[in-house]
Amino acid sequence: MSVNWDQQYHEEQTPWDKGAPAPPLLEWFEAHPLEIQGRVFVPGCGLGHDVRAIATRPEVTEVIGFDISPRAIDLASSLPRVGVEYYETGDLFALGAHHLAAYDWAWEHTCFCAIPIDLREAYVEAMHSALKPGGCLLGAFYLNPYDDEHQPGDGPPHGSTLDELIDRFTASEKFSLSESYIPTRSYPGREGLEQVLRLVRN
Ligand SMILES: C[S@@+](CC[C@H](N)C(=O)[O-])C[C@H]1O[C@@H](n2cnc3c(N)ncnc32)[C@H](O)[C@@H]1O
Numbered sequence: 166m167s168v169n170w171d172q173q174y175h176e177e178q179t180p181w182d183k184g185a186p187a188p189p190l191l192e193w194f195e196a197h198p199l200e201i202q203g204r205v206f207v208p209g210c211g212l213g214h215d216v217r218a219i220a221t222r223p224e225v226t227e228v229i230g231f232d233i234s235p236r237a238i239d240l241a242s243s244l245p246r247v248g249v250e251y252y253e254t255g256d257l258f259a260l261g262a263h264h265l266a267a268y269d270w271a272w273e274h275t276c277f278c279a280i281p282i283d284l285r286e287a288y289v290e291a292m293h294s295a296l297k298p299g300g301c302l303l304g305a306f307y308l309n310p311y312d313d314e315h316q317p318g319d320g321p322p323h324g325s326t327l328d329e330l331i332d333r334f335t336a337s338e339k340f341s342l343s344e345s346y347i348p349t350r351s352y353p354g355r356e357g358l359e360q361v362l363r364l365v366r367n
Contacts, residue, residue: 174236186218187274189305189348203269208257209276213241220248257291264295273304278322293339296366309358340364
């Protein structure tokens with residue numbers, strides 16, 4: 166099932182938007198206050214709550230929130246600026262040259278689970294191409310998003326397993342795993358269903 170993301174934003178059908186940064190990101194900041202630094206890429210940023218949380222970090226010089234939905238980017242851009250954050254409309258699977266090897270860090274949150282499963286290898290390739298060698302992809306990956314009303318095959322969010330994630334990112338040697346844990350802080354309803362991974366771009 167393919168989703169018209171822009172239409173979802175126009176129609177305000179955005180149940181994933183909680184109006185606040187992802188709790189696993191805030192938890193990670195508490196444990197690693199100064200580690201995220203330089204230029205940061207946020208694919209599938211939606212309204213940019215995570216972008217603005219990252220922009221307030223002391224060692225971050227610039228954050229780019231990137232989304233395929235022009236409406237999401239318009240809404241994100243209309244919110245008050247908190248630091249050096251920018252937004253751009255675009256397709257993660259057709260990144261412009263200015264994004265290549267351009268970032269020290271990337272933050273993933275509910276973009277990987279939103280894309281069609283057959284684009285997951287392309288996602289790994291896109292993140293590898295956006296990060297500088299030695300750069301980090303930090304993500305809260307939604308492992309099991311299913312409930313009574315939403316079952317596998319219904320459309321996004323699509324689940325994954327920890328084994329699949331590690332295999333996808335590390336088998337091709339594009340990334341090495343440096344951190345993996347279940348966050349203790351999550352949005353209500355997602356407790357225990359997410360996994361934080363920190364992957365270093367080889
Ligand atoms: C489930 S939403 C999550 C948004 C945001 N991370 C949040 O938590 O509110 C997935 C987002 O990915 C964006 N997206 C989907 N496919 C994309 C692509 N190929 N390139 C860039 N963004 C994409 C959608 O427009 C949407 O904003």
